[in-house]
Amino acid sequence: MAEVKVFGAWGSPFSKRVEMGLKLKGVEYEYIEEDLKNKSTLLLKYNPVHKKIPVLVHNGKPISESLVILEYIDEAWEGPNILPKDPYERAKARFWAKFIDEKCVPPMWKACWSIGEEREKAKEEASEALKFLENEINGQKFFGGDTIGLVDIAANFIGYWFPITEEIVGLELMTQDKYPNLSKWAYEYCNCSFVKENLPPNDKLVEIFKGIIQAQPASN
Amino acid sequence: MLDEVILLDAYFSMFGMRVRIALAEKGVEYEYREQNLLNKGQYLLEMNPIHKKIPVLIHNGKPICESLIIVEYIDEVWKNNPLLPSDPYQRAQARFWADFIDKKVNDAGKRIWYMKGEQQQAAKEEFIEALQLLETELGDKPYFGGDKFGFVDLALIPFYCWFHAYETFGNFSTEEHCPKLIEWAERCEKIESVSKSLACPIKVYEFVLILKKKYGVK
Numbered sequence: 001m002a003e004v005k006v007f008g009a010w011g012s013p014f015s016k017r018v019e020m021g022l023k024l025k026g027v028e029y030e031y032i033e034e035d036l037k038n039k040s041t042l043l044l045k046y047n048p049v050h051k052k053i054p055v056l057v058h059n060g061k062p063i064s065e066s067l068v069i070l071e072y073i074d075e076a077w078e079g080p081n082i083l084p085k086d087p088y089e090r091a092k093a094r095f096w097a098k099f100i101d102e103k104c105v106p107p108m109w110k111a112c113w114s115i116g117e118e119r120e121k122a123k124e125e126a127s128e129a130l131k132f133l134e135n136e137i138n139g140q141k142f143f144g145g146d147t148i149g150l151v152d153i154a155a156n157f158i159g160y161w162f163p164i165t166e167e168i169v170g171l172e173l174m175t176q177d178k179y180p181n182l183s184k185w186a187y188e189y190c191n192c193s194f195v196k197e198n199l200p201p202n203d204k205l206v207e208i209f210k211g212i213i214q215a216q217p218a219s220n
Numbered sequence: 221m222l223d224e225v226i227l228l229d230a231y232f233s234m235f236g237m238r239v240r241i242a243l244a245e246k247g248v249e250y251e252y253r254e255q256n257l258l259n260k261g262q263y264l265l266e267m268n269p270i271h272k273k274i275p276v277l278i279h280n281g282k283p284i285c286e287s288l289i290i291v292e293y294i295d296e297v298w299k300n301n302p303l304l305p306s307d308p309y310q311r312a313q314a315r316f317w318a319d320f321i322d323k324k325v326n327d328a329g330k331r332i333w334y335m336k337g338e339q340q341q342a343a344k345e346e347f348i349e350a351l352q353l354l355e356t357e358l359g360d361k362p363y364f365g366g367d368k369f370g371f372v373d374l375a376l377i378p379f380y381c382w383f384h385a386y387e388t389f390g391n392f393s394t395e396e397h398c399p400k401l402i403e404w405a406e407r408c409e410k411i412e413s414v415s416k417s418l419a420c421p422i423k424v425y426e427f428v429l430i431l432k433k434k435y436g437v438k
Contacts, residue, residue: 049320061309063313068319071311071315076309087296090293091284095284095286098289132270
């Protein structure tokens with residue numbers, strides 16, 4: 001019988017991506033919660049290069065990097081497609097997933113947790129990046145079309161984590177006025193039953209983020 | 221219907237070289253269009269409005285951007301001489317290492333010629349560490365792909381023609397730290413698709429001199 005394990009962290013969007021991928025395919029797995037301040041020997045054995053979560057271990061063989069893992073899940077198991085079948089559409093999906101990880105997430109996260117000029121610069125970068133995503137979603141229900149796909153799963157930070165963080169830190173970046181399409185997508189995404197079951201509890205995330213604020217220097 | 225394949229590229233780009241190698245490996249006929257990166261053409265900006273970068277592959281009018289994404293596209297459209305393995309786990313490993321090369325080799329390499337002093341030293345150490353990890357991954361295999369040149373080999377080999385520039389500006393020898401990797405690179409250079417796609421190392425060095433002047437890096 002196939003043995004599937006996920007080494008993750010409950011609050012991490014990258015970790016949740018992997019769980020979403022497995023649940024989409026109906027794959028049963030064992031979840032192992034990692035303490036990121038005290039990483040287990042097993043995690044370091046399975047991901048010696050980056051020493052990070054998430055790691056998927058399938059029949060004893062580890063795979064790291066959430067987008068690489070999602071492509072693996074799509075290829076290893078039958079079930080709903082995570083990536084489209086057409087090569088050009090696949091290239092587009094990979095492009096946008098990469099764009100989210102490289103151009104959206106870093107400045108969005110930085111905009112939340114920095115101050116002054118650094119924050120302004122990050123906000124500008126994030127705004128520009130989100131504009132492109134806004135145009136791309138363009139009235140579709142999901143980036144994947146009628147059903148969620150790779151890009152929707154990759155955009156989980158944008159759909160769920162970011163709006164929560166934004167509110168706590170008092171940032172107004174992804175407003176409905178500026179990003180009507182993206183805001184509508186986020187609503188559909190977070191309310192579709194499949195995704196809803198697979199998100200970390202709102203109140204627990206709020207607690208963590210408030211803790212980060214309190215730990216910051218008084219100049220914030 | 222005859223395929224129309226256009227590649228927007230720049231001679232010195234390692235990322236462009238990846239695509240050239242992939243197209244050559246598949247025997248795909250295409251039109252190469254050298255781009256002036258200091259004065260980007262309208263067509264490039266139309267085909268890659270988001271990043272405004274090369275390489276861009278345009279297949280029957282449809283643009284694909286980002287070198288590794290282009291290579292995977294090429295592998296899926298032209299099924300002869302596969303670049304990625306067929307087994308899903310091997311494919312995942314290949315993608316992992318290609319991603320590693322993008323994150324660790326490319327960034328450190330650039331900082332070697334772009335930075336000075338402590339920052340350059342740190343870049344050199346990171347660069348060598350990344351290559352040593354890759355060398356360990358290669359092990360005793362002739363290629364990262366096993367017996368055959370494959371995706372990871374293609375992702376890494378273009379950086380080899382930049383080594384001379386890195387080594388000269390950084391004052392170090394890659395061969396000293398990663399002899400087996402250099403052997404691998406020399407083995408790859410014997411492959412026709414590679415030898416005709418890589419830029420000349422001396423020309424790369426001269427190009428970096430121009431870049432350093434342009435950015436005011438001494």
